[in-house]
Amino acid sequence: MKKIFYLFLTIFLLISSLKAAGESGGNAFDLLSGARQMALSSVFIAKADDVNSLIYNPAGLSNLNRYGIGLTYDNNIEDIKNAIVTFVAPTQIGCFGVAFAYSTIGNFNNSAIDEEISVYDIVSIIGYGYKIASNINLGGNVKYLNSKLGSYYAWSIAFDLGVLYEINNDFNLGFVAQNIGTSLKYDIEETQLPIKIGIGVNYSGVKLQQHRFNIGSDFKYNIIDKDFITGIGLEYIYNDLIAVRSGYSYEKDSINSFTFGIGAKIKMYELILKFDYAFVPKIWESSNMSTTHMLTLILEF
Template sequence: MKQIIIILTLFINATIYSQVGGENVFNFLNVNTSARQVALGGEVLTLYDDVNQPLWNPSTINKEIDNQASVSYVDYLADINYGSATFAHLINRHFGTLHAGITYVNYGKFIGADETGQETGTFGARDLVVSIGYAYKIPKSYFNLGVNLKYISSSIENYTSSGVAFDIGITYFNDIKPYIFSAIIRNVGYQLSMYDEQRESLPLEIAIGASYRLENVPLQWHLTIGNLQQWNIAVKNPSNSQTSIDGTTINEDITFLDNAFRHVIVGAELFPEKVFNLRLGYNFRRGKELKLTDSRTFAGVSLGFGLQLGRFKFNYAFTKYHPISNTNTFTLNIDLAKKNFNK
């Protein structure tokens, strides 16, 4: 009990103020590359059997993901491409399992120009983060405490920046119970080198999550309440503004309940333990902010599937961040511990 109180104290002390979206450096740290997580809404915390989950929540590192590897690719907007690779290995039964991962973003090519508008050629931009994680099972309990350590590198043309960060999470998991609970503090860190002379903060995020598997139906529910470090995360959508007869623009009125739901992400996984499974998710904040009044955009909705083929599992997710562009996420999981294809 004393250990759990200490852990909760660490979580409370780390709950410091942070801005949401576009006001920090290294915002790519809060974009998910796992097709399974993306299909379930993008911020699931409790996938205890997935080698990709520790990139988001290190307290899910456990011996069951030993010798599993994964590669992911995200065909994002325009020429932007995301990708990640992960691997977990059980060192021994006393020490436990280590998890390693790398995530990159390639923003494509840009045309450079001087102050007079003359083109100076092309340049690129990219982001990269390398992480290593470890989880400790608290004795005589069903709680796992996990930590990710991350090194971050970013470059735009000849400007570079770097930083260090860590994630800390705690998960309750009992394999005879149908539910899992988790809490996470992500991206607590420091910008080591700056693009210019101004040091910026990292995109801190605090979230809690839960999963529940129904007893008589092959369905597992996932719920995440994110961005707990900042209550007011609502941004008025210009598409919801109205213009009166005299030409006055009336902006969207965001209520207490509307703002509260923007912290919520829900997902459902059908046939979670079968060879083929289906997934559906909804991100309330994304749905509100990307909604268009005169067009059905399916903003906030994500869907996908998983297909197991021996030691390989292929996951796919479809999301829509823009009315004229789709985002596709592909993940291939490989169980290196299986001795043959049919096992």
């Protein structure tokens, strides 16, 4: 565990040296999620136990023992729409994962130049998780972002690193470093990616017959924007079939307030179908309110 701590301390010092003044770009990476995770206020670094571990902590991939396909649709704020497809494949040499995401605000007219503007982001991810010891998992991602803003195009390559440390069967610690990569450059304007480091804890030891609870908390820091993001998530599961979720998160310039969601699992022979829904009311510092609805379907086989 000490070696892992020093590894992440070194990573933190290295990526801290990359920071520059101004705000980060590449916000398409921040929009990646699943409905279960969104309902938990994106608290998932130390839980990381489904196909969307690829997004939050690729080290969690190594604990998956079934093939899985995830489909997510997100009707976000300001008419932003996101679609995400995720696939994971466990093997004897670790678990591999891939994801593709498309984010757009559609086309709109720029009255100043009488031209229709198209804006979208396409994200591709390849990830891998491996169990280096009975209770220590490592993982990493390579991510490619292709972005279009009107007549301008930009691209970037980034990397994620993750560790999942299982203290016992009920208590996990997670560590991640995300979006370490090249800057986005539209014509002459260049912005850095939202480089983040995060630590999470999760406890799942509350079990009463058919009732089970998971509670977790994440603490993240955006090195470029110098923003802290904190959150707590609670998941109640009945008979391993029905789930009710809620969370709370806070970050500068946006009070995400409480998040809510439900989930259901259907078992059919060797197949498992999961349905997740999240509702996120966002209250901004200006007191304006907006809402996000997200749906995820996961097939495990």
